[in-house]
Amino acid sequence: MALKLTTAPTAEPVTLAEAKAHLRVDVADDDLLITNLITAARVHAENVCRRAFVTQKWDLYLDSFPKYTYYGVVPGYVPVDQLPSGWLSMRNYAVRFRGGKIDLPFPPLQSVDAVKYTDLSGVVQTLATNLYVVDNISEPGAITPAPDTYWPDTQNRVNAVQISFTAGYGAAAAVPAGIKAWILMRIGALYENREEVLVGQRLVVADLPFVDGLLDPYRIAGYV
Structure with missing residues (x-):
């Protein structure tokens, strides 16, 4: 990072x-x-x-997007809405719905200005804003994939993901x-x-x- x-x-x-x-x-x-x-x-x-x-602007660089996890284990891409309904009704079973979240430092988060990544072909892409959700209520703020979507695959390289954001009280x-x-x-x-x-x-x-x-x-x- x-x-x-x-x-x-x-x-x-x-x-x-x-x-x-x-x-x-x-x-x-x-x-x-x-x-x-x-x-x-x-x-x-x-x-x-x-x-x-x-108010100040920052770029956060990651080597890849995070993967979904349940109890800290990477079981593959399984969205919450495809899990057995019985699991979701059990009070003693907790699904880490936000396993794919990316925390953004230096709260309070004002806005996410752009999410860019290098795809498997080595081309820099800008992720559409409807493919991720911004949480600027939590501290630190975070972004997660939109419901029923996943973070895209990236090329195996350093700083493959670039998240530009605005932070500060104002x-x-x-x-x-x-x-x-x-x-x-x-x-x-x-x-x-x-x-x-x-x-x-x-x-x-x-x-x-x-x-x-x-x-x-x-x-x-x-x-x-």
Whole structure:
């Protein structure tokens, strides 16, 4: 699996003016430094949360489409509607209907812009939008084959599948307040401490335990 950022965010969740107000800086001498600190803090927060904040576009590359699985076993292409009806009525039997799903990182997922693949003849094809279903409610978002369809076969090569998608909360104003508060505090720490270590006499360094907790509601536990 490989990921490529194709369109970076056009704005940061925190503006230069907001950061300077938080830092109580009135002059323009450090504007470039503070601007760079905003970006550094945002990237750190996105990595911690495994999210995208302001709208951005990505390409996800896979070596092939996933296969349907039941209990983690690949039994062949057997759609759910062709399974014995008795199996589906048994409460103790669970069919992994979404075994063919592809999780898309960096939620929230806004849209899937294109699904391309290299077919068995080596030709790049664009999968019709009616052949897959986009789930932008779950986090992470995902795509699955449309009902009664399967992912197409691909040539045996690296990066045979390319999924282009748009992620993020939207504009900077849509980013949750807790994330913005964490970014401001991280900017403050970076601005006051511009080296890797602190050197001083009788210096006591104490963490503020609530700070990282600001990001807890927005952390994504994991995705493929």
